[in-house]
Amino acid sequence: MDASASPVVPLPAVPAVRLVVRTLGGDVLAEPQVELSWSVWELKRALFSAGAPAIARQKLLLEERPLADSETLAAAGLSDGAQLLCLCVPTPDGKNMVQAVVRCRSMSEEEVARGCRRVLTLDPATNSARLHKDEEENSFSFYKVLEQHSELDELGQKLVQNVVEGYSSTVFAFGTTGSGKSSSLWGEKEEEGLALAWGRQLLEPRSARLQPRGARFCCSLLEIRSSTTDLLAEADSAVVQLRAEKGADGSSVVAKDVTSVEVKTLEEMKVVLGFGLRRSTQRRKEFPGPYGDADLIFSLTVETVEEGQPCIRSLQFAECRGAGRVVSAGCARCMKEAASYAAAQSSMMQVVHSLASPRRGPHVPYRNSRLAFLLKDSLGGPTKTLWLSHVTPTDADYKETLSTLRYTSNVGRIENPPLVMRRGPVPDAVPLQVVVRTMGGEVLAEPQVDLRWPVRELKQLLWAAGAPTLGRQKLLLEEQQLEDSRTLAESGVSDGAHLLCLCVPAEEDGKNFVRAAVRCRPMSKEELANGCSRVLTMDTAAGSLRLQRADRQEAKSFTFHKVFDESCGQQQLFNELGPDLVQCILEGHDATVIAMGTTGSGKSASLWGDETNRAGLASLCGRHLLAAAQRSGRSWRVSGSWLDIFCVEVFDLLAEADSFLELSEIHGATVAEGATAVEVKNPEELQAILDFGLRRSQAHRAAREAARGSATPLYSDRVFALTVETLDAAGKNTEFIRRLLFVECKGSERMQKVGKHTHKEAISYSSLLPAIGNVVSSLAEARPGTLGGPTKTLWLSHVTPTDLAYEESLSTVRYAARAARIENPPLARGSWPPVAPIALAAAPWITDPPSGGYHAE
Numbered sequence: 001m002d003a004s005a006s007p008v009v010p011l012p013a014v015p016a017v018r019l020v021v022r023t024l025g026g027d028v029l030a031e032p033q034v035e036l037s038w039s040v041w042e043l044k045r046a047l048f049s050a051g052a053p054a055i056a057r058q059k060l061l062l063e064e065r066p067l068a069d070s071e072t073l074a075a076a077g078l079s080d081g082a083q084l085l086c087l088c089v090p091t092p093d094g095k096n097m098v099q100a101v102v103r104c105r106s107m108s109e110e111e112v113a114r115g116c117r118r119v120l121t122l123d124p125a126t127n128s129a130r131l132h133k134d135e136e137e138n139s140f141s142f143y144k145v146l147e148q149h150s151e152l153d154e155l156g157q158k159l160v161q162n163v164v165e166g167y168s169s170t171v172f173a174f175g176t177t178g179s180g181k182s183s184s185l186w187g188e189k190e191e192e193g194l195a196l197a198w199g200r201q202l203l204e205p206r207s208a209r210l211q212p213r214g215a216r217f218c219c220s221l222l223e224i225r226s227s228t229t230d231l232l233a234e235a236d237s238a239v240v241q242l243r244a245e246k247g248a249d250g251s252s253v254v255a256k257d258v259t260s261v262e263v264k265t266l267e268e269m270k271v272v273l274g275f276g277l278r279r280s281t282q283r284r285k286e287f288p289g290p291y292g293d294a295d296l297i298f299s300l301t302v303e304t305v306e307e308g309q310p311c312i313r314s315l316q317f318a319e320c321r322g323a324g325r326v327v328s329a330g331c332a333r334c335m336k337e338a339a340s341y342a343a344a345q346s347s348m349m350q351v352v353h354s355l356a357s358p359r360r361g362p363h364v365p366y367r368n369s370r371l372a373f374l375l376k377d378s379l380g381g382p383t384k385t386l387w388l389s390h391v392t393p394t395d396a397d398y399k400e401t402l403s404t405l406r407y408t409s410n411v412g413r414i415e416n417p418p419l420v421m422r423r424g425p426v427p428d429a430v431p432l433q434v435v436v437r438t439m440g441g442e443v444l445a446e447p448q449v450d451l452r453w454p455v456r457e458l459k460q461l462l463w464a465a466g467a468p469t470l471g472r473q474k475l476l477l478e479e480q481q482l483e484d485s486r487t488l489a490e491s492g493v494s495d496g497a498h499l500l501c502l503c504v505p506a507e508e509d510g511k512n513f514v515r516a517a518v519r520c521r522p523m524s525k526e527e528l529a530n531g532c533s534r535v536l537t538m539d540t541a542a543g544s545l546r547l548q549r550a551d552r553q554e555a556k557s558f559t560f561h562k563v564f565d566e567s568c569g570q571q572q573l574f575n576e577l578g579p580d581l582v583q584c585i586l587e588g589h590d591a592t593v594i595a596m597g598t599t600g601s602g603k604s605a606s607l608w609g610d611e612t613n614r615a616g617l618a619s620l621c622g623r624h625l626l627a628a629a630q631r632s633g634r635s636w637r638v639s640g641s642w643l644d645i646f647c648v649e650v651f652d653l654l655a656e657a658d659s660f661l662e663l664s665e666i667h668g669a670t671v672a673e674g675a676t677a678v679e680v681k682n683p684e685e686l687q688a689i690l691d692f693g694l695r696r697s698q699a700h701r702a703a704r705e706a707a708r709g710s711a712t713p714l715y716s717d718r719v720f721a722l723t724v725e726t727l728d729a730a731g732k733n734t735e736f737i738r739r740l741l742f743v744e745c746k747g748s749e750r751m752q753k754v755g756k757h758t759h760k761e762a763i764s765y766s767s768l769l770p771a772i773g774n775v776v777s778s779l780a781e782a783r784p785g786t787l788g789g790p791t792k793t794l795w796l797s798h799v800t801p802t803d804l805a806y807e808e809s810l811s812t813v814r815y816a817a818r819a820a821r822i823e824n825p826p827l828a829r830g831s832w833p834p835v836a837p838i839a840l841a842a843a844p845w846i847t848d849p850p851s852g853g854y855h856a857e
Contacts, residue, residue, distance in 0.1 A: 175390030597798030
C-alpha cells in the first residue's frame with residue numbers, strides 16, 4: 001500500500017442542503033432538502049414523490065454531466081443551492097427479466113461438528129457461484145449472490161418503488177427445507193423478515209406520495225397443499241376456489257372469497273401476519289411426517305387513485321415448499337404426502353422450464369401447479385419478480401444445492417412482459433362526458449359514457465351517431481390507440497377527455513370466414529369417481545387445443561378463432577363472442593350461431609343457460625340488442641320465433657296449439673311459413689318466450705318418447721330467431737329486416753352410444769351429420785356452384801375432456817376445423833319477407849304457462 005495515499009475518512013454528518021431541480025423547459029420541478037450522504041437513486045425517489053417521472057425514466061444532469069444512481073450526492077459534487085436538470089427518457093431496454101438471486105446461509109454448529117466441508121463459493125463482485133466437490137465443478141452467474149448476512153435493502157427499495165409507481169411486485173423464496181427461506185421472508189426471533197421490512201417502506205411516511213392518493217392497504221395470506229386454504233378466515237380450514245378470469249386488480253387468476261384485512265400501520269400488519277403464520281404452524285401438525293411444509297402466499301395490496309381512476313397493485317411474498325429430494329426425507333413413512341410433495345415440485349419445474357425455454361410455445365402448464373396458477377401474473381405476466389433461492393454450502397447437501405442453482409439459473413432466463421398499471425373497477429361511476437373529433441377537427445359526438453364500459457361499447461355508440469362501422473373505427477387518446485377489450489378507465493379516459501376517431505380499412509375487408517370456436521365442459525363428479533383421465537388440454541391465449549390419449553404417442557392439435565376451457569362462465573363466453581354478433585345485427589346484417597357437440601357436452605347450456613344460470617348466449621345477445629336499439633334513437637322492432645325440428649317435421653313452439661310448418665323459399669330466403677312471431681320490448685319478455693319454447697320442446701320430446709316406447713331420449717334440432725326490423729321515421733313501415741339465429745343441433749355422438757331408436761329415427765339420426773358434413777366439406781373446398789350465405793356465422797362446438805369421449809371429441813374438433821375454412825360471401829343485407837309479430841300480451845298461453853320447471857338437455 002502506498003504510504004503517501006490519504007486514508008479513507010467516513011463522510012461526517014452533513015446538515016440538510018437545498019437543491020433546485022428544473023425540467024428541460026426551465027420550470028422548477030422541485031426544491032428538495034436532502035442529505036449529501038444520500039445516493040442519487042434516493043434523490044430520484046424523492047423527486048418521483050414530488051411528481052417527477054418513474055425512477056427508470058429520470059436522467060439527472062449536473063452541468064451536462066449525468067449522475068449515476070449508485071454514487072452519493074457528495075461524491076457527485078453537489079452542494080447547497082446546486083442546480084440540476086431532470087430529463088424524462090425512455091426505459092433503457094423495456095425488458096422485464098425475472099431477477100434470480102442466490103443467498104447462502106452459514107454452516108451450522110452441528111454441520112461443523114460433523115466435519116462437513118464447504119463446497120460452495122460465492123463471488124459478490126461478479127455475482128457468480130462455484131460449486132465444487134471432488135473433481136466435479138459447476139459455475140453459475142446470477143442477478144445477485146448474497147451471503148447470509150448480506151443486506152437486501154437495495155433490492156427491496158426497487159421492488160417497493162415499483163409498487164409506489166403503480167405496478168405489482170412478487171418475491172419467491174425457494175430452497176430446501178432448512179436453507180433459511182422462512183427466516184428470510186417472515187423473520188426469526190427478534191430479526192425482521194423481508195415481508196415486514198419491505199412492508200414498512202410502504203406503510204411509513206417515507207412513501208409520502210401514496211398518502212395524497214388515498215392509499216388503502218389490505219393483507220391476505222393463503223396456504224397451498226392439495227387445496228388452497230385462507231389462513232385469515234374465521235374458520236380454521238376455509239378452502240379457496242381458484243378461477244381463471246379477470247379480477248378487480250386486472251390479474252388473470254382470481255381466488256374467490258379470500259379474507260382481506262385492511263391495515264393502517266406496521267403494527268397492525270405484524271398482528272395480521274403473525275396470526276396467519278401461527279395458524280399455518282398449527283396446521284402443519286395435522287400433516288405428519290417430513291412432508292408437512294406448504295406453499296405460503298402473503299399479499300399486501302395497495303389501492304390508490306391515479307388521475308381520477310382506481311389503481312390496484314400488490315407486493316406479494318411466496319414461500320415455496322422445501323425443494324429437497326423426496327427420498328432424503330423418508331418417503332416410506334408417508335407415501336401419500338410424498339407423492340403430493342413430489343408432484344408439487346415437478347409441476348412448478350414444468351412451468352419454469354416452459355417459460356425459460358428459447359423455444360417457448362404458446363402453452364404453459366400453469367394449471368398443473370396451484371402456486372404457479374395463482375401467481376400466473378408473476379411468472380410470465382406484467383409483474384416485477386424477484387426469485388430468491390436459498391442454498392446450503394456443505395458437501396452433505398451437494399446434490400440439492402446443485403439442483404437449486406440449476407433451477408435458479410433457468411428462472412433467470414424468464415422474460416416477463418413489460419409492466420402494466422392495473423386499473424381497478426370504477427364503483428358507482430357517474431356518467432362522464434368525452435369529446436370525439438374527426439381528423440379534420442370537427443366534433444363527431446360528445447357522448448356521456450361510463451368508465452366501466454369497454455372501448456367497444458363507446459365505438460358502438462359512435463356508430464349509432466354516424467361514425468363508420470366498428471371494424472373501421474380507430475380511437476386515439478393522445479396518439480395512443482385504445483383497445484376494444486379494455487375498459488375506458490383502463491385506457492386512461494377521464495371526464496372531458498378528447499378522443500380522435502379515424503376511419504381505417506377493416507382488417508378483413510371483403511372476407512367473411514365462418515368463425516369456429518370450441519368450448520370444453522368440466523369433468524363431472526361421476527367421471528371423476530370412475531377414474532376417467534383427461535385427454536384434452538387448451539391454451540385459451542393462443543386459441544389452440546390438444547387431444548392425446550395415454551395409449552397413443554401421437555397428439556392431435558388444432559387452432560380456432562377461440563377456445564374456452566372449463567373455467568369459462570356464461571358471461572365470459574358472451575364477452576368474447578356476443579358483441580360481434582350484436583354489432584353485425586345493428587349494422588344491418590344477418591348473424592347465426594350454430595351449436596354442435598355430443599349429448600351432454602353443454603351446447604344447450606351455452607345457448608339457453610342452465611338451471612343455475614339462465615343467461616345463455618341467446619338471452620345475453622338479446623338483452624344487449626334491445627339496449628343498443630334503445631340508445632340508437634331510431635325506430636326498431638324486435639320479435640322472436642321458435643322452431644323444433646324432428647326428422648322431417650317442423651314444430652312451431654310459440655303457437656297456441658301444436659302445429660306443423662312447411663319450409664319454403666321466399667325472396668331467396670328459406671323460411672317456415674306461418675311461424676308465430678312475438679314482439680319483445682324488454683329482457684323480461686325475451687326471457688319469457690325463451691322459457692316457454694324450451695318447456696314446450698321438452699314436452700314434445702317426452703311425448704315422442706312415450707309414443708314410441710323409447711327409453712333413450714329422442715332429441716331434436718332447435719332454432720330460435722330474433723328478427724330485427726328498422727322502421728321509418730313514422731314507426732310504421734319496415735325499411736329492412738335482419739335476423740339473429742341460434743341453432744342447437746342434436747347430439748353428434750356415434751349411433752351405438754345413442755341406444756335403440758325406431759327405424760325412422762335411426763335413419764334420421766345417422767343421416768343428419770353426414771348430410772351437414774357434406775355441406776361443410778363442399779363449402780370448405782369451395783366447389784363450383786356451392787356457396788355459403790352473406791351472413792356472419794359462428795360455429796360453436798362443444799367437447800368433453802375425458803378419455804371415454806375421445807373419438808367423439810376428435811370428430812367434433814375436426815368437423816369444426818373444416819367449418820372454419822368456409823368463406824361466406826361479403827356481408828349484405830338480407831331479403832327476409834315482412835313479419836307480423838303479435839304482442840306478448842296477446843299470447844296468454846305464453847305469459848301464463850303451465851306449472852313445471854325448465855330442465856336443460
